[in-house]
Amino acid sequence: NAGVMQNPRHLVRRRGQEARLRCSPMKGHSHVYWYRQLPEEGLKFMVYLQKENIIDESGMPKERFSAEFPKEGPSILRIQQVVRGDSAAYFCASSRDLNVLTFGAGSRLTVL
Amino acid sequence: SQELEQSPQSLIVQEGKNLTINCTSSKTLYGLYWYKQKYGEGLIFLMMLQKGGEEKSHEKITAKLDEKKQQSSLHITASQPSHAGIYLCGADRGGSRLTFGEGTQLTVNP
Secondary structure, X not given: OOOOEEEOOEEEEOOOOOEEEEEEOOOOOOXXXXXXXXXXXXXXXXXXXXXXXXXXXXXXXXXXXXXXOOOOOOEEEEEOOOOHHHOEEEEEEEEOOOOOOEEOOOEEEEEO | OOOEEEEOOEEEEEOOOOEEEEEEEOOOOOEEEEEEEOOOOOEEEEEEEOOXXXXXXXXXXXXXXXXXXXXXXXXXXXXXHHHOEEEEEEEEOOOOOEEEOOOXXXXXXX
């Protein structure tokens, strides 16, 4: 019974490149959440998705960031034209029926 | 100001000592979650509290929710090096997301 799987665990990008982070929720979980943890800061909510739908994206930056959770395959957080300030740990969590969140190990993005 | 304030920000204790971490909300709590994070890893769920006055225990960790004061406390008895990590409280705001405090860094010296 695999937990929430995130990949890559570490990603290095140069300024202006694109970053794609993937998240496979736990089996049976239909709710996916993305959180960002900046250095020396707390965990901040970004977006909440169900299959093929964005339910709440109130924490997403207005530009360059997008998220999807297609009918088939993992959820993807996409960051276009990355800047140094995007360097952070990005965590995905999943839940069943809006219950306890189960977190993945995170994807650590470094922008050079 | 933060919606959730955790105190202390960091804590260093000797193995075997008891300790308490506090979490205070500026808004009404519908539910309060405690997670633990080890460096470089994800969050591990510890406990969820939903009712005022509720108290839950797991092994040597006890969490309480004082709904009137909008506070929760996490108490560790006879701490061990395995308890070291960052403890995060998260508040369910009645919607689809959790709002987290900034965490308490716990170090347990053998």
